[in-house]
Amino acid sequence: MHSDQTYEITVLPGTTRDGKKEGFDRIVIRPGDTISIVGPTGSGKSAFINDIEVLAQDDTITGRSILVDGSEPPEEMVRDPAKKPIALLTQNTRVIADLTVARFLALHIRARDSEAQQLVSRTVNLANEFTGEKITEQMRMSALSGGQTRSLLIADAILIGQTPILLLDEIENAGINKERVITCLRRYQKAVIFVTHDPYLALITDRRIIMRNGAVSAVLEPRGHEQEILRTVSGMDLFLWDLREKIRQGDLISEPQESPKKTGVYA
């Protein structure tokens, strides 16, 4: 387990597709940091977080290196997924194993050498804060929807894996409640990197990494300058979330809807 341990991750620059040095000296990621990665399709966003996931040592296509607590990570951390302080969830993350949800989580708890079996229900409850249709412990993992799977794996990474650093590659389209995920990650002091095309996620993070041509071209730190637009987008997001829920419930949307209000969590 990573229980009380926190880690600092440092990304050292590699090169663009044309072999030029990237636009930063080092990017340091500490507990509680929120970072978004934006940029056109094919600009290298997924490659960036994959480098962190594999703890690259100038051995990937980008030439980046990753330090853990300021030095090269120990060999066993690179090899043993249980020792890696990082969890990566992608657009396509699915669990193929034909197990029930309870069995899957119990296996992971046992693998983590913990006795806390009540963690299963806490984890399912947390996942159900993120997802629309409720997950039950008796459902089969392979029967969960994409959004349910990701919700469960985020809850699993937080409560069972106690992973200090989460990398989330385009999770916004999974129909999971982003605001609740963010609030929860902040509460548990996780460091999180979102690869995203979603303005809400891009605006709510402390830092925004801009990708071009396979490389980081800039790192923006808005430091509160985007609060006003964030409030507007947050209100719009809430409005769309409500509307989406109504449409999902099969409601007819005939009466005029209340216009987007500035009512998000950061209002």
Ligand SMILES: Nc1ncnc2c1ncn2[C@@H]1O[C@H](COP(=O)(O)OP(=O)(O)OP(=O)(O)O)[C@@H](O)[C@H]1O
């Ligand atoms: N610095 C680099 N040098 C060489 N090739 C790179 C570099 N960065 C990324 N690539 C390659 O470019 C391709 C596209 O990168 P990637 O999949 O990371 O894009 P993306 O920004 O995630 O795109 P999408 O928005 O479509 O998910 C990949 O094959 C990747 O290996």
Ligand SMILES: [Mg+2]
């Ligand atoms: Mg990608």
